Amino acid sequence: MSASGFQMPKPVLAVEGLSVSFDGFKAVDDLNLYIDRNEVRVVIGPNGAGKTTLLDLICGKTRATSGSIQFENRELTKMREYDIVRAGVGRKFQNPSIYENLTVFENLEMSYPAGRTVFGALFFKRSAEVLERVEQVAREIMLHEHLHQQADLLSHGQKQWLEIGMLLMQDPQLLMLDEPVAGMSVSERMATAELLGRISQGRSVLVIEHDMEFVKRIAHKVTVLHQGRVLAEGSMEAVQNNPKVIEVYLGH
Numbered sequence: 001m002s003a004s005g006f007q008m009p010k011p012v013l014a015v016e017g018l019s020v021s022f023d024g025f026k027a028v029d030d031l032n033l034y035i036d037r038n039e040v041r042v043v044i045g046p047n048g049a050g051k052t053t054l055l056d057l058i059c060g061k062t063r064a065t066s067g068s069i070q071f072e073n074r075e076l077t078k079m080r081e082y083d084i085v086r087a088g089v090g091r092k093f094q095n096p097s098i099y100e101n102l103t104v105f106e107n108l109e110m111s112y113p114a115g116r117t118v119f120g121a122l123f124f125k126r127s128a129e130v131l132e133r134v135e136q137v138a139r140e141i142m143l144h145e146h147l148h149q150q151a152d153l154l155s156h157g158q159k160q161w162l163e164i165g166m167l168l169m170q171d172p173q174l175l176m177l178d179e180p181v182a183g184m185s186v187s188e189r190m191a192t193a194e195l196l197g198r199i200s201q202g203r204s205v206l207v208i209e210h211d212m213e214f215v216k217r218i219a220h221k222v223t224v225l226h227q228g229r230v231l232a233e234g235s236m237e238a239v240q241n242n243p244k245v246i247e248v249y250l251g252h
């Protein structure tokens with residue numbers, strides 16, 4: 001606490017001294033990263049910098065060799081993948097994993113957390129609460145007019161939004177997205193930038209992205225990874241003008 005008694009809000013995610021080695025090769029090397037609520041953080045860096053591995057570590061897919069990942073006062077490095085999801089961490093991979101033969105509505109509905117008991121999961125009903133949540137999320141992801149459309153008929157961008165919607169059904173406090181606009185049209189990119197701005201309200205969003213125009217549009221702060229370490233961090237402008245970043249990444 002400072003002399004004035006003002007206390008900085010604690011970051012939602014605090015990654016400290018995080019390392020992972022694969023056969024002696026350090027893919028992530030003594031990494032520190034802090035993300036606040038309402039923040040959209042973008043991680044950039046050359047191929048092999050450790051970006052995907054960082055997300056794998058946070059969601060429990062890969063186990064850290066050392067270091068800690070504190071998420072809302074819970075230590076994620078000791079938790080199973082499933083429990084990390086339940087703790088409020090959602091992750092979208094590059095390829096959408098929606099059910100193509102189901103409607104938008106059904107895809108969203110089945111992503112609603114089905115209650116805490118086995119009984120709740122088995123006798124899950126279309127309660128008013130679920131309906132309301134589906135409609136709310138569908139509006140958020142711009143698919144409310146497509147609720148009863150089969151998912152395979154959606155555009156590539158709409159499929160990506162649907163998957164984001166499926167994650168939002170669980171109301172994660174941290175949402176991680178790996179190259180969310182890959183393959184999208186210009187107008188879909190613009191709409192996705194606005195979508196990310198909306199969904200960061202009240203939560204934290206961590207994005208891996210190579211498209212610098214898109215990064216500029218969405219990032220509150222940018223972290224540049226290089227060889228598993230943080231090379232630079234700050235505003236897009238500061239990072240873009242950083243000679244070390246230009247040398248290893250942006251100058252190519």
Ligand SMILES: Nc1ncnc2c1ncn2[C@@H]1O[C@H](COP(=O)(O)OP(=O)(O)OP(=O)(O)O)[C@@H](O)[C@H]1O
Binds near residue numbers: 048
């Ligand atoms: N399970 C694994 N076993 C061995 N090596 C791995 C494993 N996962 C990642 N690596 C290595 O770790 C390094 C970092 O990979 P990572 O995929 O995290 O990079 P990235 O920054 O996401 O790159 P890209 O932009 O190409 O996706 C690479 O050299 C990769 O080959």
